[in-house]
Amino acid sequence: MNLKDFLSRNNTDPKLSELILFFAENGQTIKSGFLKSQNKAGTHNIYGEEQMALDKWADDVLINGLKKTRLVRYIATEEQPGIIEIDNPKNQFGVVIDPLDGSSLIDVNLAVGTIIGIYPGTVLDMGKNMIAAMYILYGPLTTLTFTTGNGVHDFVMDEKGDFHLTAENIKMPDGKIYAPGALRKDYLPAHARFIEILEKDGYKLRFSGSFVADMHQILHKGGMFTYPGIKGKEKGKLRLLFEANPMGKIITEAGGAVSNGKIDILSIKPDVIDYITPIYAGGKKEIGLINRYMNEI
Numbered sequence: 001m002n003l004k005d006f007l008s009r010n011n012t013d014p015k016l017s018e019l020i021l022f023f024a025e026n027g028q029t030i031k032s033g034f035l036k037s038q039n040k041a042g043t044h045n046i047y048g049e050e051q052m053a054l055d056k057w058a059d060d061v062l063i064n065g066l067k068k069t070r071l072v073r074y075i076a077t078e079e080q081p082g083i084i085e086i087d088n089p090k091n092q093f094g095v096v097i098d099p100l101d102g103s104s105l106i107d108v109n110l111a112v113g114t115i116i117g118i119y120p121g122t123v124l125d126m127g128k129n130m131i132a133a134m135y136i137l138y139g140p141l142t143t144l145t146f147t148t149g150n151g152v153h154d155f156v157m158d159e160k161g162d163f164h165l166t167a168e169n170i171k172m173p174d175g176k177i178y179a180p181g182a183l184r185k186d187y188l189p190a191h192a193r194f195i196e197i198l199e200k201d202g203y204k205l206r207f208s209g210s211f212v213a214d215m216h217q218i219l220h221k222g223g224m225f226t227y228p229g230i231k232g233k234e235k236g237k238l239r240l241l242f243e244a245n246p247m248g249k250i251i252t253e254a255g256g257a258v259s260n261g262k263i264d265i266l267s268i269k270p271d272v273i274d275y276i277t278p279i280y281a282g283g284k285k286e287i288g289l290i291n292r293y294m295n296e297i
């Protein structure tokens with residue numbers, strides 16, 4: 001079954017369906033753009049990260065496309081300094097986008113992806129108010145994973161750019177994979193203790209440098225991903241709006257959990273779009289353990 005039929009079979013709101021299909025179509029455009037350039041753009045985003053030419057190109061493709069459809073009122077992306085407001089929108093949706101997550105891996109041909117969160121209105125809202133979260137992963141295959149709060153579903157793109165259902169109502173299995181960001185020498189005590197427990201318990205390390213790809217693996221194989229707060233950088237690295245919330249929403253919908261180490265990040269109300277947060281995302285067992293350790297301190 002293709003994505004369009006799946007959305008209508010599930011009685012998805014027509015405007016929301018249109019928006020999800022917009023991102024699916026543009027995922028195909030982005031995938032076909034990888035042959036354009038694997039070079040750096042020579043500029044930095046507001047987080048100080050070096051932008052790749054493709055980061056900026058994918059950002060333009062999505063923003064310009066969204067402006068034309070006028071499906072949304074607010075757009076915030078990881079590559080833009082502020083919220084873009086669209087004149088005369090057909091409805092009030094707000095979208096948050098990481099156009100190309102993991103883009104520092106483009107030049108070595110590892111999997112990268114596009115992450116999207118959709119809100120009923122403002123994007124400065126709690127993650128739990130998201131009405132849809134999705135990502136498109138560009139690996140050997142191009143896949144699309146999404147939730148509208150009614151299960152998590154996987155699709156794969158065919159040679160014509162159409163997405164077909166491959167897994168419905170995905171539930172995260174138990175598994176012993178851990179994907180820990182940052183340097184061990186900078187770990188804070190509760191985090192160090194947590195990682196030690198996982199290692200003693202036989203968890204296998206798998207960290208690619210692409211959050212979206214690492215999370216896709218955790219969703220299907222179990223375990224957990226973390227980019228923790230560290231010495232001198234207590235907030236960690238990942239962005240609440242563009243990365244942590246949409247992926248956190250998906251993993252939660254699949255029976256897992258997401259936390260900043262103490263509380264569910266989906267209940268944080270951000271006051272700025274560039275809000276940074278430590279993240280722990282994966283199985284309820286693992287997330288429960290780090291919450292216990294951190295709240296004990």
Ligand code: F6P
Pocket residue numbers: 101102103104181182209210211212227237238
């Ligand atoms: O977007 C930020 C990001 O590239 C994530 O995709 C990834 O998990 C993380 O940064 C990798 O960070 P580091 O280079 O510090 O390992």
Ligand code: MN
Pocket residue numbers: 078098100101102211243
């Ligand atoms: Mn990213």
